[in-house]
Amino acid sequence: MxxxxxxxxxxxxxxxxxxxxxxxxxxxxxxxxxxxxxxxxxxxxxxxxxxxxxxxxxxxxxxxxxxxxxxxxxxxxxxxxxxxxxxxxxxxxxxxxxxxxxxxxxxxxxxxxxxxxxxxxxxxxxxxxxxxxxxxxxxxxxxxxxxxxxxxxSIQQNVLAPRNLTPSGLSTREVDILRLLAEGFDLAEIATRLHYSERTIKSIIHGVLTRLSLRNRVHAVAYAFRRGLL
Incomplete structure (x- = not known):
């Protein structure tokens, strides 16, 4: 040097x-x-x-x-x-x-x-x-x-995608739910669109909030926006 x-x-x-x-x-x-x-x-x-x-x-x-x-x-x-x-x-x-x-x-x-x-x-x-x-x-x-x-x-193609994960740490299913929340759909409407029960949708959202230490659904949507997922 x-x-x-x-x-x-x-x-x-x-x-x-x-x-x-x-x-x-x-x-x-x-x-x-x-x-x-x-x-x-x-x-x-x-x-x-x-x-x-x-x-x-x-x-x-x-x-x-x-x-x-x-x-x-x-x-x-x-x-x-x-x-x-x-x-x-x-x-x-x-x-x-x-x-x-x-x-x-x-x-x-x-x-x-x-x-x-x-x-x-x-x-x-x-x-x-x-x-x-x-x-x-x-x-x-x-x-x-x-x-x-x-x-x-390579990581995205060979590791994350086969597990339905994104580089942000969110699964593609979680991103879909946050995208629908951002578009103004309520939980019942999201459940119908994604063919899940409303209870499952609530459980998935709770998992996102807990895992990423987010305060609420608005915070979760903002998190996804900041990472370019929505």
């Missing part, structure tokens, strides 16, 4: 002030000491981010992970960080030279929104990716995007 001059300034010990000034809170995870120390030294003098100490990694807006290869161990570590984080919006910038396609979807599920090649990436390029990630923007190479699209299509 190439280096370049770092902007002057300090960051590591000023997390509160940095957050007030709109700078993302960054944590660094290196899969070897050299990578971790190099990235830590650079970002500790970078005024565009607030570098967090290792014991505050759960507060990070963005976690920078530097690895030679994306292994199952690397992904497991990221999943654990995401699961135990105090910040539900935590995102990952991953700098690595090799990512197998079957691990790419798992990485995306971990919260990876930026993927950069380790051997040719500069710290200024990483900074750009960190800032874009904090703004909710993705920074993925075209090859990774294509691989993700193909893998998701």
């Amino acid at each position: 190439d280096t370049d001059p770092a902007p002057a300034g300090t960051a590591g010990a000023t997390a509160t002030a940095g957050t007030r000034n709109g700078r993302p809170r960054l944590a660094v995870v290196g899969c070897d000491n050299l990578s971790a120390e190099g990235a830590d030294a650079y970002f500790r003098s970078n005024r565009s981010v607030v570098l967090l100490d290792p014991d505050r990694i759960g507060e990070a807006d963005v976690v920078l992970v530097v690895a030679h290869r994306v292994t199952d161990e690397v992904l497991t570590r990221m999943e654990e960080l995401r699961r135990t984080s105090a910040n539900p919006a935590m995102r990952f910038v991953l700098v690595a030279d090799a990512v197998d396609e079957h691990r790419l979807v798992r990485a995306a599920g971990c919260g990876v929104v930026a993927l950069l090649p380790r051997t040719s990436t500069t710290f200024s390029r990483i900074t750009e990716a960190v800032l874009r990630s904090a703004q909710g923007k993705a920074d993925l190479p075209d090859t990774a995007v294509r691989a993700l699209v193909e893998e998701i299509g």
Whole structure:
């Protein structure tokens, strides 16, 4: 990974002030000491981010992970960080030279929104990716995007469709019911159209609300709209 001059300034010990000034809170995870120390030294003098100490990694807006290869161990570590984080919006910038396609979807599920090649990436390029990630923007190479699209299509065709599921976690039957609710039909009318009993329709809706922690039928319809299902 190439280096370049770092902007002057300090960051590591000023997390509160940095957050007030709109700078993302960054944590660094290196899969070897050299990578971790190099990235830590650079970002500790970078005024565009607030570098967090290792014991505050759960507060990070963005976690920078530097690895030679994306292994199952690397992904497991990221999943654990995401699961135990105090910040539900935590995102990952991953700098690595090799990512197998079957691990790419798992990485995306971990919260990876930026993927950069380790051997040719500069710290200024990483900074750009960190800032874009904090703004909710993705920074993925075209090859990774294509691989993700193909893998998701394969999952939809070979895994979800045979089980009448959609990528949203809703079954096609559940989507049909929510679509009819959105069109203004009551439960009795929906039962007649779909050839179920009204009790079955109520049970299916209750299952959706419980599984997805939705408040009511309106919330369920809104959920489906936001995911482009209706």
